[in-house]
Amino acid sequence: MLAAWDMGSPLNTCWTWITNLRSLSVLGLASSLLAVLLCVRLYRRLAKPSRGVDLQKPIGTLTQRNVLWSSGLGSTPFNLFYKIPGFLASGISAAMRYPTHPRRFPKKKDDSGDAAEPPKPTKQTVEAFLVLDIEGTCNRDTGFDYPNEIIEFPVCLMRWKDKREDGLASELEVVDEFRTFVRPTWRPTLSEFCTELTGITQAQVDSAPLFPEMLAQLHQFLMKNELLDEHGQSLVRFCWCSDGPFDVRDFVVKQCFISKVRVPSWLQGDILDVRTLVLKHLTLLHPPDKSKTKKQNSKRVGVFSAAAVLRTFVVFMGLVTQPWASATRRTMNIAAQLKALDLSEFAGREHSGIDDARNITRVLAALARKGTPLQPNTPIQPHRRWPWMGPRRGEILEENLII
Structure with a gap:
């Protein structure tokens, strides 16, 4: 009897087939049940009455009742299988024909803000903002740990023009700008990729000052605008602002090591990461419903909720642009920040330091008009080290480079 169950016996082969068929049947049944449950859940959300077309609300309120039924969805969940493409097409077109959310479809975009929304004075403790966007040497395959050298250092100085005695x-x-190119010393020849990315030519950096000379010029600029005294002491409270923490945290600290100088005291301290501030602002615009539990809120905006599925589909297909719908730190660049705040498009050339800095000032001004407190939010480590840094200032261990 045991011999009949040998590995090559017909009985064993037959039993293997039966086991495989049973596994496939169980898997198919589970998949079918899951599909039915998802369709029923989607149908229930779609069949709810609507209060208007609003892409920021769950899918149950995405289209009006007449649009829903005119799309041919029907009154039973079984029609969902073959009529959902028509619903998506009609629902999306209806959302584009009958927009009711003024921020999603503004009549005119400019930097003056929404005419119906007056500026919101807020308590502001920082007097001046130094917006910068540094450009550095780079190659196509270099990572964040590469010893980049600064080749452009632009600064836009911003001040309040309506600050009251109570700080609002x-x-x-x-009010002023500073810009200079900087001559690299460790790798003085720019790569073709670097020139294509930044628009900075070899001739521009060859005739530019070295980094220590640039620091002296920048100090004079800050003294002229009464931010520092001749000893480098602050006269008013100001902060550095950039798109992300990289400009001061990485570029300045690396360059000071390469140029054998200390990070100036007026370049240390916390900075204002504008990208982080924009993401926080967009999050506050769409807070969770306090009347619901954490679990209910997670279901309402979860990955598998019908609202999230449709919003993801609409944004992915490019039919309706929602810059904040799937915003992350990586995707929320300067152009996306302008779009999310309903400002006009990026002005100038992207990855040009001065153009980037000027567009960041537009973002910062828009946040100020909306009543956002502008405070430093990112710490800087002036003594940070990378693996390529040798024991002495200016010494680069090329064998430790991570490319």
């Missing part, structure tokens, strides 16, 4: 303010303006 809402209007920022650019």
